[in-house]
Each structure stands twice: as structure tokens, then as C-alpha cells.
Amino acid sequence: MAESVDTGDLLARAARGDDDAWREIVARYQRLVYATVWGFRLAPEDAEDVFQETFLRLHRHAARLRNPAGLARWIALTARRLCLDHLERRRVRGEIQMADDYIDPAPEASEQLERLERAQAIREALALLSPRCRVLLEHLYFRAEPLSYRDIARVLDMPVGSIGPTRARCLESLLRKLEQAPAGISAGDSGVRSGSRPIGGAP
Amino acid sequence: MSRSAHPTWERLLDYAESRLSAAGTRSVRAHVETCDRCGGKLRDFDRLRDDFAAGDAGDAPESWLLRAESRLPIAGRAAGAPRVTFDSLVDALPGMRAGLEGGRQYVVEEGGVEVEVSIAPEGGDEPWPVSGQLLAEDTTRARDLDVDLLEDGRVVATVRATAHGEFLFAHRPRGAFRLRLRGPGVTLETPDLAP
Numbered sequence: 495m496a497e498s499v500d501t502g503d504l505l506a507r508a509a510r511g512d513d514d515a516w517r518e519i520v521a522r523y524q525r526l527v528y529a530t531v532w533g534f535r536l537a538p539e540d541a542e543d544v545f546q547e548t549f550l551r552l553h554r555h556a557a558r559l560r561n562p563a564g565l566a567r568w569i570a571l572t573a574r575r576l577c578l579d580h581l582e583r584r585r586v587r588g589e590i591q592m593a594d595d596y597i598d599p600a601p602e603a604s605e606q607l608e609r610l611e612r613a614q615a616i617r618e619a620l621a622l623l624s625p626r627c628r629v630l631l632e633h634l635y636f637r638a639e640p641l642s643y644r645d646i647a648r649v650l651d652m653p654v655g656s657i658g659p660t661r662a663r664c665l666e667s668l669l670r671k672l673e674q675a676p677a678g679i680s681a682g683d684s685g686v687r688s689g690s691r692p693i694g695g696a697p
Numbered sequence: 698m699s700r701s702a703h704p705t706w707e708r709l710l711d712y713a714e715s716r717l718s719a720a721g722t723r724s725v726r727a728h729v730e731t732c733d734r735c736g737g738k739l740r741d742f743d744r745l746r747d748d749f750a751a752g753d754a755g756d757a758p759e760s761w762l763l764r765a766e767s768r769l770p771i772a773g774r775a776a777g778a779p780r781v782t783f784d785s786l787v788d789a790l791p792g793m794r795a796g797l798e799g800g801r802q803y804v805v806e807e808g809g810v811e812v813e814v815s816i817a818p819e820g821g822d823e824p825w826p827v828s829g830q831l832l833a834e835d836t837t838r839a840r841d842l843d844v845d846l847l848e849d850g851r852v853v854a855t856v857r858a859t860a861h862g863e864f865l866f867a868h869r870p871r872g873a874f875r876l877r878l879r880g881p882g883v884t885l886e887t888p889d890l891a892p
Contacts, residue, residue, distance in 0.1 A: 520765050525754070545765065546765055587828075609752035610752040613752025616748065617753075662705070662710055
């Protein structure tokens with residue numbers, strides 16, 4: 495994954511049908527889509543359906559997305575709407591029970607969306623660090639099971655005593671990159687449908 | 698520790714990770730409790746980890762990634778005509794493989810409009826062997842939508858889709874069939890679909 499490629503350039507290349515750009519987009523955003531879908535606790539086959547469909551929708555809309563900084567939100571929103579559509583279709587078919595007056599809890603949805611976006615921003619900032627810094631921070635802070643200093647020293651072939659200072663520098667660099675990251679999306683590209691049950695097609 | 702002697706970032710991190718001695722911990726804690734700057738840095742650090750943990754579920758399964766890449770239409774493919782963008786026999790999603798379940802699912806796309814078509818397994822108790830839904834950005838396109846089921850070019854059944862674009866056929870096609878969607882917002886005829 496060529497993580498340092500600007501999102502705008504990536505989208506433009508993707509919109510022109512560049513296969514490599516699409517592969518990079520899938521690699522870059524797969525965790526975002528996966529985390530979004532994961533939150534809905536769909537059956538595995540439904541979850542994969544939504545996962546695939548999200549990228550197909552992105553492909554269809556790539557040429558029209560005007561705000562690269564909002565791409566993560568667009569993707570998360572699309573995956574989210576597809577999940578809700580999936581649940582709605584299953585409810586209509588009687589496969590699952592859901593109250594008729596079920597209302598999408600928009601405030602919670604908005605918070606979850608922010609968390610997803612924030613995690614994506616962290617992933618993208620991590621990708622901009624040197625490989626050594628990235629691996630170090632991922633192993634220390636961004637994995638379900640962090641490694642010990644000793645294990646990290648082995649993985650990175652560095653003295654245990656260097657990990658502390660290196661970690662501090664890398665983390666500082668990560669925080670700087672996060673501060674420099676483009677602001678989120680403009681209102682026009684967003685649109686969490688609040689207070690109503692999203693039905694039908696996603697973006 | 699006085700306000701003027703802020704602990705280094707590295708020492709703050711050691712404190713946050715409980716890597717300091719008891720005396721070191723007490724010293725940094727006493728400073729942090731009265732220093733907005735250092736307290737803020739620690740809160741930022743905690744938030745960074747919390748945000749990531751709350752918004753990440755790890756990597757998607759490798760098979761999903763491979764399928765996602767293989768299914769993305771690339772430049773140069775014919776556009777405009779209705780085309781099958783998903784076929785459960787080809788894409789082999791769990792639970793929809795013909796060999797396992799006997800059912801089949803399609804997605805047909807034309808000009809930004811998609812139709813999902815599901816064919817129930819033969820011999821099951823599904824009262825509607827063929828069902829589906831219009832998947833359009835503009836949900837008003839599903840209004841007044843009639844769907845014909847054609848065999849050998851002849852209409853054998855017609856149903857009115859729901860306001861959500863869903864349609865159900867009690868008729869089971871003998872072999873290949875087509876669906877024709879007719880409404881103020883949509884006109885589309887699928888390629889041949891087979892159970």
C-alpha cells in the first residue's frame with residue numbers, strides 16, 4: 495500500500511479506472527468498512543455483502559466525490575446505510591424482529607461515525623510515519639494485544655532501552671500529523687439521516 | 698516538581714504506562730494534577746488510544762479483500778447495458794452457494810440503478826421463489842413500479858413493487874428468465890437469470 499499518496503490524487507486516479515488506485519483504496523479503507531459493518535453484528539455472509547457493496551458504490555460515485563477529505567466519512571456512511579438497508583430487508587421478510595417504530599439512534603450514530611473517522615485518521619497518519627515508527631506504535635498502542643518492549647525489541651531489532659525514547663518521538667510525530675490532517679467533510683457530502691429509518695438504496 | 702520543570706514527554710508516557718518507580722510515579726502525578734499542559738498531553742494520548750480502540754475492528758478477512766478487488770469494475774468495460782454485477786454462484790458468498798443452499802442471488806446494474814434478485818432453493822417452503830428489490834439512490838424511483846417476469850420472451854407474471862422497491866413472485870421459473878421493471882422512475886430489463 496502506497497500510504498503516502500494523497501487521497502485526492504488517489505480518488506482521481508480511481509475515477510479514471512486505475513486498477514492500482516482501486517487496490518490501494520480497498521487496502522486503505524478496508525478496516526474502516528470492516529469496523530463499520532462489525533458494529534452492526536450482521537451475519538458473516540451479510541457483513542461481507544455490505545463490505546463488497548460499499549466498495550462498488552464508491553466505484554460508482556468516485557468521479558462525483560468533490561471533497562477527498564470527506565472520503566472516510568462517505569465510506570463509513572455508505573457502509574452504515576447498507577447495513578441498515580440489509581436489516582430492513584430482513585425485517586420485511588420476517589427474518590428478524592425489529593420494532594415497527596424503530597428509529598435510527600442518530601446521536602449515537604453520529605458519535606460512532608466520529609469514532610470511525612478518528613480511527614481512520616489515526617491509521618492514515620500512522621501510514622505517513624517511517625516504517626520503524628509505524629510498526630513500533632502499532633505494536634505498542636494499536637493492536638488488540640500489544641507486544642512487550644522485549645518482543646518489540648526483537649521484532650525491530652533494536653535495544654530495549656531505545657524503545658522508550660523512540661516511542662516518544664514517534665508518538666509526537668503521529669500527533670503532529672494528526673493535527674495537520676485535513677479537516678473533515680463539508681456538510682454537503684455528509685447526511686446522516688437522523689430520526690428516520692433509512693430505507694432503499696445507499697449512496 | 699515545580700510548574701517550570703515539566704516532565705519530558707517520554708517521562709509522561711512512562712507514567713501513563715506505569716513504567717516509573719513508585720517515587721517517579723508520585724512525582725509526575727503531583728505535577729500532572731496541577732499542570733493543565735501536561736494533563737492535557739496525557740488526555741490527548743489516552744484519547745488517541747481510546748478512539749482507535751473504539752473505531753477499529755482489525756483487518757477484514759483476506760478473502761473479502763480479494764473478492765472486493767476482483768469485483769470492482771475497471772476502465773474499459775462496457776457501460777450502459779444492464780449487466781450482472783453480482784452472481785452468488787460466481788462470487789460464492791457463504792450461505793448462497795448453489796451447492797450448499799441451492800439458492801442464487803444476483804445484482805443487475807444499469808445506469809446507476811441496481812436490482813437485487815434472489816431465487817429461493819428449489820424444494821424449499823419459500824412461498825416466493827423469486828424476490829428482489831430495486832436499489833436506487835433516489836427511493837422515489839420505486840413508486841408505481843411494476844415488475845414482469847418473462848420466460849421465453851413472454852410475460853408470465855407481473856407484480857407491483859412495494860414503496861421500498863421490493864417485489865415477490867409466487868411463480869417459480871422453469872429455467873432462464875428475465876425481469877422487466879417498468880415505472881415512472883425506472884425502465885430496466887435484466888439479462889437472462891437462471892435459478
